[in-house]
Amino acid sequence: MPPLVLFNSLSRQPEAFRPIDPADVRVYTCGPTVYNDQHVGNMRAFLFADTLIRTLRARAGAEGWGQVRHVINITDVGHLTSDADAGDDKMERAAAAAGRSIWDVAAHYTAGFKRDVARLGIVEPTVWAVATDHIGEMIDFAQAIAPAHCYRLPGGLYFDVGTVPDYGRLARAGSEDGGESRIDPVAGKRHLADFAIWRSSAADEHRQMEWDSPWGRGAPGWHLECSVMSRRYLGSPFDIHTGGIDHREIHHPNEIAQNQARCDCADPGATFWLHNNFLVERQGTGGSGKMSKSSGAFTTLQSLVDRGIHPLGYRMMCLQAHYRSELEFSWAGLAAALTRLRRLTHAVEGLRARAEGKGAADAGAYREQLDAAMADDLNTPRALTVLEAMLADKTIAPGARLAALADYDAVLGLDLMTLTREALRVRPADAGMDERAIAERLAERREARAATDFARSDAIRESLHAAGVEVMDGDPLGWDWRLDAVARSDGDENAPPGRSA
Ligand code: AMP
Ligand code: ZN
Numbered sequence: 001m002p003p004l005v006l007f008n009s010l011s012r013q014p015e016a017f018r019p020i021d022p023a024d025v026r027v028y029t030c031g032p033t034v035y036n037d038q039h040v041g042n043m044r045a046f047l048f049a050d051t052l053i054r055t056l057r058a059r060a061g062a063e064g065w066g067q068v069r070h071v072i073n074i075t076d077v078g079h080l081t082s083d084a085d086a087g088d089d090k091m092e093r094a095a096a097a098a099g100r101s102i103w104d105v106a107a108h109y110t111a112g113f114k115r116d117v118a119r120l121g122i123v124e125p126t127v128w129a130v131a132t133d134h135i136g137e138m139i140d141f142a143q144a145i146a147p148a149h150c151y152r153l154p155g156g157l158y159f160d161v162g163t164v165p166d167y168g169r170l171a172r173a174g175s176e177d178g179g180e181s182r183i184d185p186v187a188g189k190r191h192l193a194d195f196a197i198w199r200s201s202a203a204d205e206h207r208q209m210e211w212d213s214p215w216g217r218g219a220p221g222w223h224l225e226c227s228v229m230s231r232r233y234l235g236s237p238f239d240i241h242t243g244g245i246d247h248r249e250i251h252h253p254n255e256i257a258q259n260q261a262r263c264d265c266a267d268p269g270a271t272f273w274l275h276n277n278f279l280v281e282r283q284g285t286g287g288s289g290k291m292s293k294s295s296g297a298f299t300t301l302q303s304l305v306d307r308g309i310h311p312l313g314y315r316m317m318c319l320q321a322h323y324r325s326e327l328e329f330s331w332a333g334l335a336a337a338l339t340r341l342r343r344l345t346h347a348v349e350g351l352r353a354r355a356e357g358k359g360a361a362d363a364g365a366y367r368e369q370l371d372a373a374m375a376d377d378l379n380t381p382r383a384l385t386v387l388e389a390m391l392a393d394k395t396i397a398p399g400a401r402l403a404a405l406a407d408y409d410a411v412l413g414l415d416l417m418t419l420t421r422e423a424l425r426v427r428p429a430d431a432g433m434d435e436r437a438i439a440e441r442l443a444e445r446r447e448a449r450a451a452t453d454f455a456r457s458d459a460i461r462e463s464l465h466a467a468g469v470e471v472m473d474g475d476p477l478g479w480d481w482r483l484d485a486v487a488r489s490d491g492d493e494n495a496p497p498g499r500s501a
């Protein structure tokens with residue numbers, strides 16, 4: 001098996017991955033801030049982490065590794081509207097706007113996030129680490145580093161980035177100013193990049209979430225959470241830390257600084273820092289913009305499902321792009337990804353029907369090509385191409401192709417071993433008919449055609465169309481109808497699909 005090479009943001013180089021302790025491979029993923037729904041851009045970050053975890057687990061046997069442990073945190077306190085130290089706490093603000101308690105808001109959006117995780121076939125992490133469950137440990141951590149690395153300001157306890165070696169190396173490797181242009185000044189800070197470890201509540205301020213600390217009542221800083229929870233569950237140092245590319249500029253450099261302060265050494269706390277690029281939206285006049293929660297309108301997985309897109313269609317769309325490339329979200333792109341998934345499903349069903357068939361070759365070469373693609377910094381676009389070639393290779397017995405498919409499912413998570421055409425046919429929220437009614441209308445239509453009553457047959461077809469059902473006579477993929485709204489989108493290919501007039 002070729003060595004697993006991963007692009008390490010610390011060095012801006014591809015590096016061969018070797019775990020610190022082969023018996024226990026450890027990965028930490030920065031999780032969602034649960035003040036709102038996750039959008040499909042956020043879910044790209046978790047699909048990427050899932051691909052990494054699946055790849056590590058698939059290699060574990062051949063590499064002689066033991067368990068692969070994965071921690072994802074849930075941020076339910078501390079994340080301000082700016083990634084640095086300005087603005088309101090996102091959770092406090094969302095709760096006030098909704099007239100609900102923060103705990104309600106957090107529970108609601110955590111549940112929604114976990115539902116999306118399941119629908120996308122993302123393997124649950126070994127540990128979900130919830131920030132508010134670890135406040136005591138955060139205070140302990142802050143106390144341990146405060147004497148040598150922190151100072152007090154009216155706003156709380158601040159971290160002095162001048163006290164650790166090479167602060168901001170991770171960010172500087174990527175941009176001229178290491179992200180500092182995004183940091184808001186706070187009066188009294190020693191360096192622009194200094195950040196709050198603990199934010200003390202003002203005398204007249206009442207926050208829903210606050211705790212007593214040596215620095216007064218208040219709440220932990222967001223960066224502190226991840227240092228504390230990764231150390232708590234994975235030890236220090238651990239192997240791989242993942243997150244979206246925005247975290248490379250502020251959040252992760254700050255985690256690294258805290259980790260260095262805590263161990264009193266130069267070690268950044270994780271050997272590999274991996275970052276997925278953004279899902280972007282094409283904006284009016286060209287140019288692209290990161291899909292973001294704060295921009296108000298964004299696309300959720302549920303809104304895809306409501307339009308008849310199976311969640312695995314979105315997974316396919318993400319796999320078609322390398323995780324370090326920007327991916328543009330478009331309905332046309334999503335429809336194409338879904339069609340590709342349907343074709344794969346169709347091919348697999350064909351193999352199942354011919355499972356007893358013979359073939360001279362075995363699938364070993366295709367297994368090697370899968371391993372090679374994934375070893376090349378998780379090259380999922382190539383893995384998909386290899387998968388299609390493998391399924392179509394008639395020199396290999398159908399049964400052997402199906403057996404090899406399990407390896408692809410394990411890594412790509414497309415669930416092709418069990419996915420059916422019926423399951424992919426998601427009923428849009430606005431579809432006017434249920435599946436039994438469709439079947440009845442289609443039976444009537446077949447009778448009309450058998451009786452060469454084409455006027456009646458066409459009328460039935462039209463009435464189905466009006467209800468959002470496309471009848472697909474002679475469809476090479478073997479679908480006699482489909483319900484997805486994308487099939488109905490016409491005109492502007494980037495407009496969200498809707499019922500055509
Ligand atoms: P948040 O809930 O804002 O803390 O974000 C959760 C994860 O989603 C983080 O790893 C972010 O870096 C990542 N993320 C946010 N927006 C995008 C996007 N448009 N594309 C890809 N990843 C994103
Ligand atoms: Zn984090």
